[in-house]
Amino acid sequence: MKNFISTIILVILTIGIANAQYAFFPEQGSITYDKTVHVKNLMRRHIQTLKDGDFSKKYFEEMMSKVPETAVLTKKLNFNADAISVEPVEKDQPQMVSNLLRMGLLDYGAKLYQNFDKNESLLTMEMGGSQINIKDSLTNVKWKITNEYRNIAGYDCRRANGVTLDSVYVVAFYTDQIPTPGAPSTVHGLPGMILGLVVPEQHFNIYATKVEMTATTVDSNIFKKKADVYTRQQTKDRMKEIFGRWMTDKQFGLIMAAIFL
Template identity: 60%
Template sequence: MKKHLYIAVLFFLGLGLQAAQAQYAYFPTEGAITYEKTIHIKNLMRRYMNSLKDGDMSRTYMEQMVSKSPETAVLERKLSFRGNETYFEPMPREQNQLVTQMLMMLDNGAKVYQNLEKEQVSMAMDFGGSAIVVQDSLTDVKWKITNEYRNIAGYDCRRANGITLDSVYVVAFYTDQIPTSGGPGSIHGLPGMILGFVVPEQHFNIYATKVEMTAPTIKTDIFKKKDKPNTRREVKAKMKEVMGQWMTDKQIDLMMASLFL
């Protein structure tokens, strides 16, 4: 009898401890997240080559670049968040000369501010030496949450598959332990922070390596005074007008996805 009573007491003490832990669980609302973005350079270059028009003279140049390039390049990014605001920015990392040259074509180093409450996004990036600035509503993503889980940077994350920019398939891993519904770049819309993000057609993935609960610096004004922001639709229309003569629609769509994700 005493043995059974002892077991029962231990059981209820265990339940009490779990309840106390749940009651005092910490759900941070501000901090900074370091990400590593891995670009599969050879695969991405081959994809661009496959989208070229017949007889495009740049094919030979791209083939030469592919033969010399490494398989991957790893970049560093930082996301600062507070409440419903996020600021995403590139961080310096040493690369060799060839990779630096290729990244000028394959990665735009975008700075992205999102106001999730107002459903607004601002983006500033470099494209071929020219500045592109975007101010628009949040990127629309249709998510489907799955039952696949993964631990990223010490956080239990759940997988979600999504479609964005009309037809681009994406994969995200989010944690509800950080309640901000944001993520790297312009991605958002899940019930927690996105710590892993994959865009198969762009041949890149980005995963958090460190989460710090420090006072963040959120830059809300990322444009220069002379900049005139455009919407995503306006940027695409201008790109098509300028480059449509020698670029296919598929190339332009690939370019837009690389700019906006």
């Protein structure tokens, strides 16, 4: 009888450990994020990059009293062990926020696919009625992991400070309970999923609000429209040809960082 009871207990413990390991190391699922853009601060940053006498500078200054302090956008990330896909979730916004989104000032509504095993990044968005498709290797991020922790969407997350795109400073909070090294952005490379991301230069933060461990599809077919595909450098060079004549270097750099993030 003692041996029988011991066997039952061993089986129960084994099942419990197996279930705990599955919950602790999920191989696929989806995550919903809220991206909070500090609208007035971002517009002030853009105004500071504009030349004196620039018509758009006066236009933005006049808009400052009309725009909200913040705007909240939603994104959904699907993941498996090797890859992620991210896309915006459409929802009703105040008219002024909708106008700013159409102008590309708050967010470009980009779709992203990253394959960590293949070192591949695909990014697509629409600007001025044209589709922009970018295919390149994963961005380089230099991380420094700290001993600061925060709970996000029920997961204990550790803080890491990073630099990407040569000079853009980011703060990330990742959990090793979801081992896929992704984020709702092109930043990556931490030992777990990023559930919180702050980009001071772009005046936004993005935090997970819901994590679902369900079967999901990571979409790599994001280049829906027929359009040329460029690397990040080729995209930057083409943008410089088009906008460089009337943009300051600071303004151009701010916009390129927003696109590539």
